[in-house]
Amino acid sequence: MLISTMTTKSSQIFLKSNSEIIFLFGSILTSLGILLVTVGGSWDITNHLLSKPETFFSPPHALMYSGVAISLVGVVLTFVGWKNLQKFKHNYFLPLKIKLIGIGLLTGAGPLDFVWHSYFGLDGLLSPPHFTLIIGMFLCSVGGMIGISRYLKFNDSTSIVKYLLILAVIPVWLSASGIISSLSLPFSSTDFFEFNPEPTIAFIIASLAYPFLISLSLTLIFRLSNHQFGIMSVLGGLFLLIYSSTAIIPNFAMFDTIQFYSLNLIPFVIADIFLKMNRSKLSRFFVGGLLGSIFYLVYYPYVMYTFNEILLGKLVSPSLIYFVYFELIQTVLVYTIIPAIIMGILGMVLSVNLSKKILMT
Amino acid sequence: MNKFLIYLSCFTILSLYFILTIFVFPSEFLLTEQLVPQPVFEAVLSETNIDVGDSFRLSIVSENIGDYADIHIVSIAFPDLIEIDDVVKIATYDFTLSPSYISVGEKIGSNYSGGVETTFAEYPSIEAMSRPLKSDVETYFDVVVTPKKSGIFDVYVKSIGIPHSSDLSHYPHSGTLDHQNEHVLVYSVTVNP
Numbered sequence: 001m002l003i004s005t006m007t008t009k010s011s012q013i014f015l016k017s018n019s020e021i022i023f024l025f026g027s028i029l030t031s032l033g034i035l036l037v038t039v040g041g042s043w044d045i046t047n048h049l050l051s052k053p054e055t056f057f058s059p060p061h062a063l064m065y066s067g068v069a070i071s072l073v074g075v076v077l078t079f080v081g082w083k084n085l086q087k088f089k090h091n092y093f094l095p096l097k098i099k100l101i102g103i104g105l106l107t108g109a110g111p112l113d114f115v116w117h118s119y120f121g122l123d124g125l126l127s128p129p130h131f132t133l134i135i136g137m138f139l140c141s142v143g144g145m146i147g148i149s150r151y152l153k154f155n156d157s158t159s160i161v162k163y164l165l166i167l168a169v170i171p172v173w174l175s176a177s178g179i180i181s182s183l184s185l186p187f188s189s190t191d192f193f194e195f196n197p198e199p200t201i202a203f204i205i206a207s208l209a210y211p212f213l214i215s216l217s218l219t220l221i222f223r224l225s226n227h228q229f230g231i232m233s234v235l236g237g238l239f240l241l242i243y244s245s246t247a248i249i250p251n252f253a254m255f256d257t258i259q260f261y262s263l264n265l266i267p268f269v270i271a272d273i274f275l276k277m278n279r280s281k282l283s284r285f286f287v288g289g290l291l292g293s294i295f296y297l298v299y300y301p302y303v304m305y306t307f308n309e310i311l312l313g314k315l316v317s318p319s320l321i322y323f324v325y326f327e328l329i330q331t332v333l334v335y336t337i338i339p340a341i342i343m344g345i346l347g348m349v350l351s352v353n354l355s356k357k358i359l360m361t
Numbered sequence: 362m363n364k365f366l367i368y369l370s371c372f373t374i375l376s377l378y379f380i381l382t383i384f385v386f387p388s389e390f391l392l393t394e395q396l397v398p399q400p401v402f403e404a405v406l407s408e409t410n411i412d413v414g415d416s417f418r419l420s421i422v423s424e425n426i427g428d429y430a431d432i433h434i435v436s437i438a439f440p441d442l443i444e445i446d447d448v449v450k451i452a453t454y455d456f457t458l459s460p461s462y463i464s465v466g467e468k469i470g471s472n473y474s475g476g477v478e479t480t481f482a483e484y485p486s487i488e489a490m491s492r493p494l495k496s497d498v499e500t501y502f503d504v505v506v507t508p509k510k511s512g513i514f515d516v517y518v519k520s521i522g523i524p525h526s527s528d529l530s531h532y533p534h535s536g537t538l539d540h541q542n543e544h545v546l547v548y549s550v551t552v553n554p
Contacts, residue, residue: 326388
């Protein structure tokens, strides 16, 4: 009895003295889990397009389900950490609340997906269970990002530790990309439902939302890290690495285009250099516009499907993906470059307010 | 002065980046040769003359003798039927995707456009699909047909490779045109009363 009481007391002491670290660890796990889900999801889309034989135990599915499990553990740890917090309890409540809603949607989407498949067979990219899943992923990653950012702020973290923000922001960028892709890619037509977005609306969504998101993600991390030089390049480079390894490399017909895709690191590095040298309004607007303008290049290759619907209407089989993409590139830029630059600037402007809210400054 | 040089370098690199990604790489990649899959098939009828109530077997061995095909299709159509019902049964099938049954009135692709141009099915058909199909790989598709009426019973057979990059990407290359305005080989069986 005495031993049991002592053990309980010592574990309570441990929890209370390490509550903030536990909260951070939970946030890291949540973000890491969502990162795995998004990587697995992108890989899974490629496998579907290539019609690779699919079983439940395919590597992308393994990655996705492991990600969900890790996120779930992360949210539980976040809750345990938050419950035992001695200080900043109020400040850490928002990320916890967002994560709880997110994980509820994320785990609820599984049974919903099972029921949906039972009634309607295979579903496309956009379906009620898939959309629930993606929104859940997005909320979990936002909760993780706010949690990590606030921890780093309250604990006056060093430059090196600030690179943890990359793990915080990349799942938000990828899951938000998933939302935009669901609402713009024509991958959602099934025997039972026609969930493919209307081509003109899809065109508008892709032209406005992707540039906004790229600029917002990159300038947000720059602000959250207190203007850390190099952080935008690392985040952008990681995004390119994830996209190339899940959407380009698995398709042997596109393998040679890797060198083209890797060039997209250049604008991220230039944006970093510009903001390092000068953070004037003009410089920030230039960076926002630059980051917005490259959306068609950064979202290679799948963004092409959205624009092909309206501009060419070609049948795109896997080996034709890059032909159609390159056939469209100049036309797409003519139509989208101005709105993309404007949305990029808007993303940059919003990142100022958003970072203030996240960091409570 | 240093700042000026850095800005100048940045703008030069950015200009190079846009020139390479928007003009140079696209024109380079568009010059590369597209894959040309070349489907062919051999179809053999077990009987050419049967009585009503008897069955015949149509055995098809198809192959892609060209480049890698994203999709390899073999289609069997029955211009004398209104519905497939129990007249046609699949006996052998080793394509990677399940067979697709097309009914009269269904919207289908035409002119080898892969669904970009469409028309409506005038008679039923069955489509077998493998995604993808490498070169020199054979696929098997046999059906057993039991006509219910006497007369000449025709079966249309064709194969298409996607990407449909040239006239070599479909087989046969000429002859009878079906409801999709695509060439077919016609296999006829006389059904006696």
